[in-house]
Amino acid sequence: MYKMQNPKNIKKIDLTVPQAHAFINMKQKNYWEWGRGSGKSTGLAYGARKQVVQMPRASFFLVGATYSQILSRTLPSTIEGLEMFNLYQDVDYVVGRCGKKHGFDMPFQPPNQWNNIIHWSNGAIHQLVSLDNPNTGRGLNSYGGIGDEAALLDPEKLYNNVKTTNRAQKEIFKNCSMLGAEIYASSTPINKKGKWFTDIEEEAKKRPDLYYFSKSNAFWNPHIRKNWFDEMKAEAPSELLYNAEILNIRPKEITDGFYANLNPDKHYYTDHNNTYLETIGINLNKQGNFNSNQDNDVLHNEPLIVSLDFGVFNSLVVSQLNSNEYRVLNSMWVKSPKLLDDLFIEQFIPYYRPHQNKTIYLYGGHDGNNHLPNSHLTLFEQVRDLLTNHGWTVIIMSRGAAATHFDKYLLLNAMLKGQRNLPRIRINESNNSDLIIALERAEAVESLSGVDKNKKDERNKEFPQQHATHLTDAFDIPIVTMYNDLFKGSNAFASEFGIRIS
Incomplete structure (x- = not known):
């Protein structure tokens, strides 16, 4: 030199x-x-x-x-x-x-x-x-x-x-x-x-x-x-993140996981549009460049499945069906004082602005059907109106009461294991780092109904809520809504949603 x-x-x-x-x-x-x-x-x-x-x-x-x-x-x-x-x-x-x-x-x-x-x-x-x-x-x-x-x-x-x-x-x-x-x-x-x-x-x-x-x-x-x-x-x-990131202390492994069959080698993938990334090069972080154009796994002419978990901590998970795969494309979150509207306006809408088919199948907890205080709208309807004003068509898919944790546990682990009549779950590793940590750290506890998802971290204000079970709930809801009856032997939901499993 x-x-x-x-x-x-x-x-x-x-x-x-x-x-x-x-x-x-x-x-x-x-x-x-x-x-x-x-x-x-x-x-x-x-x-x-x-x-x-x-x-x-x-x-x-x-x-x-x-x-x-x-x-x-x-x-x-x-x-x-x-x-x-x-x-x-x-x-x-x-x-x-x-x-x-x-x-x-x-x-x-x-x-x-x-x-x-x-x-x-x-x-x-x-x-x-x-x-x-x-x-x-x-x-x-x-x-x-x-x-x-x-x-x-x-x-x-x-x-x-x-x-x-x-x-x-x-x-x-x-x-x-x-x-x-x-x-x-x-x-x-x-x-x-x-x-x-x-x-x-x-x-x-x-x-x-x-x-x-x-x-x-x-x-x-x-x-x-x-x-x-x-x-x-x-x-x-x-404390977990401080110990790992600052003190370099390795986290304790979760042995009794709710997603027991989750396997990084089998279920995680990366699929960037590198031609796009190479074109924008070192200007990646400039406003407007960081969007779904960089994702090679998105079917731009197909609807998006968006699932919500809401409260003081608001989160969403974006998915699509691609042949016989259920692909988890992305996940996003905000915490108080930011609200659910901020999650869509600041993150989801800018990121998916290039998406061609602006149709969303909207899922979430059944309490999203309750009317908001001082409003004639439910939470789902509020989200629908917000997205409609930005050019999206929203179809609300929430149905009745939520499935039990035991139902979720059986279905999700059957799908993760690879049961033949159900789609394979695949998770975009680059876009879902917090969701992946939450899935890997979600614990299963025995209960009178069989197995429950341990929610203790949601009640712990010191725990990072993006690594608690909020995102995992948003991950669960559309899968369970779409496939639980099929898993149990009924094709009622599959027929209603036009799902065909090869």
Whole structure:
């Protein structure tokens, strides 16, 4: 790097003990389970810098779970971390284009396109690889790489799309300590899918010559201002999140789950419209860009199923039927002082503005049919009128009393298990992070009726309500309304709704 060779640009950077230990003990496989404020961005920037300085003109990977994640979170934090080492965008590197016209050297293997490339002035490149699009890593012959928010990565896709590309070597690099090195950093996972990341710790104990695993929290960081921890503890939605995100304490697993057959590998998916995301590129966060155009799983010419759970905490879940799959596309929520109207006006309506078929089948608890105080409208009718004023057609689908928790438990677990005469449940992982945590943490308790969903967290004001059972109720209602009679042997509801199960 030309700029780093200039003595005037030498900069002293104080490392934390975990950072220094990680840098000194760098292995071929490096996993850092570091909480917020522990210096992950600085550490990853140092790793990227060391790769580039040691191996000019070489190719590396920068991997994320989705292109959306890379553009909105990983890339900005990486750019900020690089500035700590006097490496600046459009000076030492360019993003999304070739730097040849700026006098940059060219890599050994120039890519066919540059829109997902960080091009360094000494010819090295980092290729942005999103695991939801295997084409982004196609043809890559890498000498190493980095991954942020690693607990979100799918380990099978990581192996197939990234790890297998880390095979390049040249005689001139044979003594480089970073040759083939991979660095993955993440705070501790709070859902089941991230468990693979923490499981690496045991592998590191068995093979310390190949693996380095580090755990740290922000108490090691002397640069955090004095009252930050007290503020984070006071403002944390729950002790669980404070412990996981700040203290790096792994959450206790739920053993008696209400959704006992929920399996991340079987039921979660990602399906972004990466062509759209690549077109808007680093402008992803500009107003109006972040909408349903980025979702490749939405049938834009088909109605949406919207289910509500309302109260002080208001939430909704958006779904669609797609052949023999019941797809949970999205979920949204607001808490007091914001109201249900705010949920639709600020989130749902802008996000689904590009949707072509503006028809909604509206579900929710049966108490939504009660008239509101000082109004002739029910809650459902109020929502219907609001959406109608924004160009939507709303069909209210709420029917009678709610099914028992035991009915829900039996039906949902039969569907999650894959009962043949019922559709398969699939959940968009990128758009339903809070719903997924709520589903995974919902507990089942025995009752006189059989099994109930434990609602204790809804009554706990200290618990983050987006991770309580509100969203799970919105998830349940349309499924149970549409399929419970079919599950029990009656096709009455299936006929009424025009449902055909192949």
